[in-house]
Amino acid sequence: MTATPGRRAPRLLPVAAVLAALLAACSAGSGATGEPASPASASSASTGAGGDSLSGELQVYAAASLKTALASAADAWHAANPGSTLTVSSDSSSALETKIEQGAPADVFLSADTSNPMKLVDGGFAAGASVAFAGNRLVVIVPKGNPAGIQSPKDLARRGLKIIAAGDKVPITKYATQLVANLGTQPGYPADFATAYAANVVSQEDNVAGVVGKVALGEGDAGIVYLTDARGSDRVDTVAVPDAANVPAVYAGVVVKASMQQDAAKAFLDWLAGPHGQAVLAGFGFLPPAT
Numbered sequence: 001m002t003a004t005p006g007r008r009a010p011r012l013l014p015v016a017a018v019l020a021a022l023l024a025a026c027s028a029g030s031g032a033t034g035e036p037a038s039p040a041s042a043s044s045a046s047t048g049a050g051g052d053s054l055s056g057e058l059q060v061y062a063a064a065s066l067k068t069a070l071a072s073a074a075d076a077w078h079a080a081n082p083g084s085t086l087t088v089s090s091d092s093s094s095a096l097e098t099k100i101e102q103g104a105p106a107d108v109f110l111s112a113d114t115s116n117p118m119k120l121v122d123g124g125f126a127a128g129a130s131v132a133f134a135g136n137r138l139v140v141i142v143p144k145g146n147p148a149g150i151q152s153p154k155d156l157a158r159r160g161l162k163i164i165a166a167g168d169k170v171p172i173t174k175y176a177t178q179l180v181a182n183l184g185t186q187p188g189y190p191a192d193f194a195t196a197y198a199a200n201v202v203s204q205e206d207n208v209a210g211v212v213g214k215v216a217l218g219e220g221d222a223g224i225v226y227l228t229d230a231r232g233s234d235r236v237d238t239v240a241v242p243d244a245a246n247v248p249a250v251y252a253g254v255v256v257k258a259s260m261q262q263d264a265a266k267a268f269l270d271w272l273a274g275p276h277g278q279a280v281l282a283g284f285g286f287l288p289p290a291t
Helices: 007-026 038-047 064-080 093-101 115-120 153-157 171-183 191-200 208-216 227-231 260-271 275-282
Strands: 056-063 084-091 110-111 131-136 138-143 163-166 203-206 222-226 236-239 249-255
Touching: 038 191, 056 064, 056 093, 056 260, 064 084, 064 208, 064 222, 064 227, 064 260, 084 093, 084 260, 093 110, 093 115, 110 115, 110 260, 115 171, 115 249, 131 260, 131 275, 138 171, 138 208, 138 227, 153 171, 153 191, 163 171, 163 208, 171 191, 171 222, 191 203, 203 208, 208 227, 208 236, 222 227, 227 236, 249 260, 260 275
Parallel strands: 056 084, 056 110, 163 203, 163 222
Antiparallel strands: 110 249, 131 249, 138 222, 138 236
């Protein structure tokens, strides 16, 4: 049977409708620029900023007085975060701060004071504010057996005594200088105590570990160090410092701005300042940071 012209027109209507629907679907699937959304963009938008922040190796620059405690802290941190490990480099806080300014590849800086971390904050080398995480106290150490017969800190002014100290920029020196000034105001101490003490200093070491080492070897009669360092050596004895004159040491840390692992670095610093890190530090004689 031959089709008539009147029967062809209805067949064209469904085809037009299908084409219109397809065009509408394409328009709906396009972004504002007319291009489909990128799968990569969608993936990155759904990934948390710290999705893998607790993996990898963190380079920690730490004050010499923290070396032993941080070895234990590194084990505790790794146990809690199996994907993350710590590599600790120890020296005087001032030396480490300088290295970081010069581009040393550190993720976290842990100082025996608050001023060196603040140098990094003020200089734009830190990511965020400094965090106080520990405290310490000072004590006089003498070689085992106390051959010079030092009975109290007042004896540090005795003529001819050999005192081992640290360099001027090392935090222990700042604390020791304040302690000596405080002792000079105590009853029974000579008015020139600070001057006599300074005259007895025969060596200035790179860090507090160097002070402990020389006194332990008998190369000096005494030195002023952190209580934790004295406890960590079985080759020195201690002479107590009056509470009224003692100086609280405050340890603070920062995340290094140049770190490629800032999330993990911040997580570790927060952990160290938190209850788990504080428990590890307390086991080595550290105190909560003084406020």
